[in-house]
Amino acid sequence: MQSDVHWDSEEFRKDSEEQLDIRFVEAFVRLIQMARIHKESNRLVSETADEFLYAGRGLLEESSVLAVESRHSRLFIQGERLLFKKQSAVAILSLLSYISRLGVYGFEFNTQLNEISREQAYQFAVDILEALRYPHPLEWLDQRLDSEEYQWVSIIYSLRQSRSEISSAEKAEMVHQLYSCSYNAIQEVSEKLSKNQSAGIRKPLRVVQDITDLVFVDKSMLMGSMTIRDYDSYTFTHSVNVAIQAICLGHELGLSRQSLVRLGICGLFHDLGKVDIPLEIINKPDSLTESEFRVVKRHSMNSVRRLIKLEATPNLLAGIILPPFEHHLRYDLEGYPEVGWSRKLSFFGRIIQICDVYDALTSSRTYRSTPLSPDRAIGMMLQESGGAFDPVLLKWFVNMHGVLPVGTVVELNTGKLGIVSHGGDLRERLLPSVLLLERRGEEFERGETIDLNQHLGRDGRKAMKVHSTHHPSEFGIQPFLYFMEA
Ligand SMILES: [Fe+2]
Ligand SMILES: [Fe+2]
Known part of the structure; x- marks a missing residue:
């Protein structure tokens, strides 16, 4: 069936070049994401394929070729770099992630795009997903696009022109946006549930997919967003x-994208059962009474009860129920709810449990005003390795955070204060990078970023060392804001 995209040049003139760029990227990403779950007969798929063709054809009106390229983690359309804007940043990074995972540098569409049907556009998205299932996606896609029906698109195999990388500030801005979308998604679901309304999983799933795309682009920045x-x-x-x-x-453990999304949903929903705990108990500044603690202890089971009522496919629900049930059980099966079996916690349950405790230790709670600095939290958790936590997974977790977790505030031996912007590498014995803070009265201003490995004294030894570590709240600062400043 031929696409019934109605081409109206008047309407096209109303769209700026930039809008068409973004519309094309967004439609391209959406089409790939939809191809994962919907058939081509789905109405949304048809609309998205039409949008993809509409924007692509609009861009081709000015040129015989439409090139969509990745150059050093930036996206270029027709040789022009797309700027990160609030609305489009996630789509741009998602497309960069697909391009990178395929092992290509981009795609070139020619004027035969004007002739293709929406089914052909949809099939292209399906083939991109299919390619990603293979260990060498490029080989498979290369052969596939060699066929007659793909005369309208070709692969860009090499870097055409190099430019500088995405600035850290741009990435930080984008991660901040995503953080706020994720917060809204879980808040919306919880509020609906507490009013006994039904809640769907589409929005949370979308944000978790976006987070997963980002982990392939800049994991360090994503980990730093925990300090928001x-x-x-x-x-x-x-x-x-x-x-x-x-x-x-x-991601550190090498899980597939699909597993990462499922793991992310488990993380986002693990405490869903807290909607059943009265606010007086949740916000109580003092220690809980025994009966109040009994109420709190029910939230793991309540998370499961709430989860199974969400509007989602039974398949997805079945894959996300166990870890929320297990998240307060220790590796040695102590904890709650009491279980009468000796079966090991599930793999995802052990991951969620480590991440849950780490975040709880490093955050301010009503009953504990001073949170632990990230490195002290890790030190404390290491003492419980093999008892509370799976020792192997904990080791991976510690290695992932490096010598000092991103967002830790450090005082150097020079007396300067800074924020860890890259954790270093325990295995390679590489020290962290630190963003220095300059005191201006009561405030701190962003200074230069220094790599502690590079600062050697006359004797060849490291001249700058970390003297002490602190939680950002001790200085009233929010590390992520400093990452966002240009
Ligand atoms: Fe919990
Ligand atoms: Fe939790």
């Missing part, structure tokens, strides 16, 4: 943090 915490509800920021940590740890 500038929202009202501890439970929701905690849920987002656990989802992010779990996806990062799963």
Whole structure:
């Protein structure tokens, strides 16, 4: 069937070049994401394929070729770099992630795009997903696009022109956006459930997929976003943090994208059962009474009860129920709810449990005003390795955070204060990078970023050393804001 995209040049003139660029990228990403779950007969798929063709044909009106390229982690359309804007940043990074995972540098569409049907556009998205199932996606896709029906698109195999990388500030801005979307997604579901309304899983699934795409682009920045915490509800920021940590740890362990998404959903929903705990108990500043603690202990089971009522496919639900049930059980099966079996916790359950405890230790709670600095939290967890935590997974977790976790505030031997912006590498014995803070009265301003490995004294030894570590709250600062400044 031929696409019934109605081409109206008047209408086209109303669209700026930039809007068409973004519309094309967004439609391209959406089409790939939809091809994962919907058949081509689905109405949304048809609309998205039409949008993809509409924007692509609009861009081709000015040129005989439409090139979509990745150059050093930036996306270029017709040789022009697309800027990260609030609305489009996630789509741009998602497309960059697909391009990178395929092992290509991009795609070139020619004027035969004007002739293809929406089914052919959909099939292209299906083939991109199919290619990603193979160990060498490029080989498979290369052969596939060699066929008659793909005269309208070709692969860009090499880097055409190099430019500088995405600035850290741009990435940070984009991660901040995603953090806030994730917070809203879990808040919306929880509020609906507490009003006994039905809630779907589409929005949470979308944000978790976006987080997963990002982990392939800049894991360090994503881990740093745990320090954002500038929202009202501890439970929701905690849920987002656990989802992010779990996806990062799963990525470190080499899990597939599909597994990472499932793990992220488990993280986001692990405390869903807290909607059943009265607020007086949740916000109580003092220690809980025995009966109040009994109420709190029910939330793992309540998370399961709430989860199975969400509007989602039985298949997806079946894959995300166990870890929320297990998240307060220790590796040695102590903890709650009491279980009468000796079967090991599930793999995802052990991951969520580590991420849950780490975030709880490093955050301010009503009953503990001083949170632990990230390195002290890790030190404390290491003492429980093999008892509370799976020792192998904990080791991976510690290695992932490096010598010092991103966002830790450090005082150097020079007296300067800074924020860890890259954790270093325990295995390679590489020290962290630190973003220095310059005191201006009561405030701190962003200074230069220094790599502690590079600062050697006359004797060849490291001249700058970390003297002490602190939690950002001790200085009233929010590390992620400093990452976002250009
Ligand atoms: Fe919990
Ligand atoms: Fe939790």
